[in-house]
Amino acid sequence: xxxxxxxxxxxxxxxxxxxxxxxxxxxxxxxxxxxxxxxxxxxxxxxxxxxxxxxxxxxxxxxxxxxxxxxxxxxxxxxxxxxxxxxxxxxxxxxxxxxxxxxxxx
Numbered sequence: 001x002x003x004x005x006x007x008x009x010x011x012x013x014x015x016x017x018x019x020x021x022x023x024x025x026x027x028x029x030x031x032x033x034x035x036x037x038x039x040x041x042x043x044x045x046x047x048x049x050x051x052x053x054x055x056x057x058x059x060x061x062x063x064x065x066x067x068x069x070x071x072x073x074x075x076x077x078x079x080x081x082x083x084x085x086x087x088x089x090x091x092x093x094x095x096x097x098x099x100x101x102x103x104x105x106x
Contacts, residue, residue, distance in 0.1 A: 005030045007094035026098055028064040028074050036060070047073055070098050
């Protein structure tokens with residue numbers, strides 16, 4: 001079984017009326033083969049039901065995008081259960097961005 005997880009800060013351009021402005025979208029994702037969809041539902045349950053689950057042809061994807069959920073559930077979990085190597089570096093960058101956006105320091 002191979003799962004892929006990521007911490008992303010996606011810079012996008014939003015349009016409001018006739019004006020465009022940059023927008024940062026924060027996303028925690030776990031993607032898994034569709035045959036392990038029950039595992040994805042268990043992960044969502046373990047995180048208190050936050051986030052959404054999306055189904056594709058051969059995969060199922062769990063995503064958390066709410067900044068409060070990221071700050072109060074996802075980040076504390078990964079601070080307690082530390083990742084290793086490159087994923088840890090990605091997580092720490094993500095954590096910094098979430099904290100700055102939450103404090104409106106961005």
